[in-house]
Amino acid sequence: MVASPEEIRRILKDLQASTPDIEASALVSTDGAIIASELPPEIEEAKISAVTIAMVFLGEKSTKNLAGGELKQMHVKGDNGHILLTSIGKKVMLIGKVRENAKMRSVFLNLKKTEGKLAEIAKREVLYDEDSFSDDYFSNKKTKNLDRNALLKKYKIKLPSDEMILKILENSGINYKDIRRSKQ
Numbered sequence: 001m002v003a004s005p006e007e008i009r010r011i012l013k014d015l016q017a018s019t020p021d022i023e024a025s026a027l028v029s030t031d032g033a034i035i036a037s038e039l040p041p042e043i044e045e046a047k048i049s050a051v052t053i054a055m056v057f058l059g060e061k062s063t064k065n066l067a068g069g070e071l072k073q074m075h076v077k078g079d080n081g082h083i084l085l086t087s088i089g090k091k092v093m094l095i096g097k098v099r100e101n102a103k104m105r106s107v108f109l110n111l112k113k114t115e116g117k118l119a120e121i122a123k124r125e126v127l128y129d130e131d132s133f134s135d136d137y138f139s140n141k142k143t144k145n146l147d148r149n150a151l152l153k154k155y156k157i158k159l160p161s162d163e164m165i166l167k168i169l170e171n172s173g174i175n176y177k178d179i180r181r182s183k184q
Contacts, residue, residue, distance in 0.1 A: 008036035011117050019110040021102030028052040030091050052095050055085045086111060088118045
């Protein structure tokens, strides 16, 4: 059985109501398909998809190469706010846009509660099945057949290669070989 987008949207609405500093939220598969969202009109689902793809890619590479294990959460702070990405299982992410001067302790506490609610749904139902998409996953037919490369190109997002990541690490004084040896 597939979780209904309405049920997930209700959880996202509750998150935003309990934490007014969260301006937008969405549940997105790691390949960019929007499962459910609570977005203001000025934020396009396609942009959320592209940002999620980019953050997941960089987060997974960083986590595997530096910290080991799997990506659980990312926090990016910009001049005008924050972007939070939290893992809900292996293939689904909760992404949120947070106001600039937010009370981050409150945001993280409510995000943790919401993560638990979504994890409960994930335990009893399929949130995302990569082999068979159904229209129930999507509130907007335009997002049904997302093309990862087209989204990245459209929003001019360039993902670094493994070699580029290693070069960035080396320029920062971090030797990737030392990291691998210390884990063994």
